[in-house]
Amino acid sequence: MSRLSLAIDAGFVPLPDEGxxxxxxxxxxxxxxALPQDxxxxxxxxxxxxxxxxxxxxxxxxxxxxxxxxxxxxxxxAKDAIRARLADAAARTDGAVSVDGLKVEGVESVFRDLRKxxxxxxxxxxxxxxxxxxxxxxxxxxxAIDDPMQDGPDGFKTSVGVFSAGAVDKGSAALAAALPAKxxxxxxxxGSGWGWLSAQILKRDNVAHLDMVxxxxxxxxxxxxxxxxxxxxxxxxxxxxxxxxxxxxxxVISNPPFHTSRTADPAIGRAFLAAGASVLHPGGQMxxxxxxxLPYEGTLSELFADVKEIAGDASFKVLHARKPRRRR
Numbered sequence: 001m002s003r004l005s006l007a008i009d010a011g012f013v014p015l016p017d018e019g020x021x022x023x024x025x026x027x028x029x030x031x032x033x034a035l036p037q038d039x040x041x042x043x044x045x046x047x048x049x050x051x052x053x054x055x056x057x058x059x060x061x062x063x064x065x066x067x068x069x070x071x072x073x074x075x076x077x078a079k080d081a082i083r084a085r086l087a088d089a090a091a092r093t094d095g096a097v098s099v100d101g102l103k104v105e106g107v108e109s110v111f112r113d114l115r116k117x118x119x120x121x122x123x124x125x126x127x128x129x130x131x132x133x134x135x136x137x138x139x140x141x142x143x144a145i146d147d148p149m150q151d152g153p154d155g156f157k158t159s160v161g162v163f164s165a166g167a168v169d170k171g172s173a174a175l176a177a178a179l180p181a182k183x184x185x186x187x188x189x190x191g192s193g194w195g196w197l198s199a200q201i202l203k204r205d206n207v208a209h210l211d212m213v214x215x216x217x218x219x220x221x222x223x224x225x226x227x228x229x230x231x232x233x234x235x236x237x238x239x240x241x242x243x244x245x246x247x248x249x250x251x252v253i254s255n256p257p258f259h260t261s262r263t264a265d266p267a268i269g270r271a272f273l274a275a276g277a278s279v280l281h282p283g284g285q286m287x288x289x290x291x292x293x294l295p296y297e298g299t300l301s302e303l304f305a306d307v308k309e310i311a312g313d314a315s316f317k318v319l320h321a322r323k324p325r326r327r328r
Contacts, residue, residue, distance in 0.1 A: 002031035003098050004072070004122070007131035009064035013098040014133065019069025024089055026074050028052035041068065045217035048238045062217035068093045075101035075110065082110060083143035090140040093115030097138065102129040117142070149222060156226045158194050162219040168196050171316050172255045175289035176200040178311035178318040183207050184234060184250030190239040190272055191254055197222035199254060202229050213239045240275040252276035252286040258294060270299045277303040277324045286321040
């Protein structure tokens with residue numbers, strides 16, 4: 001049984017007899033079997049996990065809607081995002097708010113901080129994490145963020161918890177600097193984030209159509225504010241599953257992620273590369289940037305006939321691939 005299920009059985013997460021139970025940010029592999037599915041409302045802004053829960057028949061939204069009888073909060077990665085999510089849950093919940101998190105996610109410091117602010121049950125410790133409950137009516141407004149969209153670098157808007165919210169990512173900057181002055185006409189930016197790299201792509205000559213595909217809903221909303229060029233078309237979608245509506249692309253440009261949690265997983269980046277190759281026409285090209293240690297050259301060589309490193313330093317490498325291999 002999962003830590004949440006055990007905590008519910010042990011009384012550390014007391015569920016109400018009626019009303020909607022909001023579950024904030026559960027990953028696709030979270031165990032919610034102890035909850036009454038017909039009363040569960042899942043808030044999941046990450047598109048792959050959002051779609052996984054929707055496929056199982058749950059009501060899912062990227063944003064909270066209305067009020068809740070109880071909330072269960074899974075912790076995001078960033079400290080400010082954790083605090084903002086807990087403050088939002090407390091403000092929207094008439095009953096108690098429960099928390100489930102791993103030690104590596106900072107649950108112990110969250111537990112200590114909350115005990116200084118409001119009434120909190122003792123913690124149920126299991127499976128390298130903790131579950132506990134904040135009493136109804138807790139005031140966490142000190143952690144609230146009035147406007148989730150905030151001023152970022154170079155006049156762009158970013159949001160708490162999105163990738164590289166406080167500065168232009170160095171890898172994206174390296175990729176943008178390595179792009180040629182003239183690009184193909186139809187391009188997809190896979191994992192477009194809050195839009196900085198896409199904005200640089202649109203400055204190049206010859207670009208007629210740019211699909212911006214991003215799985216993080218908060219970053220997607222920022223990108224919609226940041227990139228208003230009529231050639232740009234924004235999609236809140238899983239880039240590894242995204243397909244063009246009409247013709248295939250002339251080029252893929254990407255700073256692919258290599259983790260969705262605190263643990264690095266190069267398989268995520270490899271999935272981006274395979275998906276990118278699959279949406280290119282036979283003469284298509286791909287430009288990507290990656291951390292120097294990530295082993296993407298082998299994958300690209302399996303997918304393309306011509307692969308070269310065109311720029312880089314001790315930290316990053318920019319790779320250019322041409323001529324997608326025919327898929328059998």
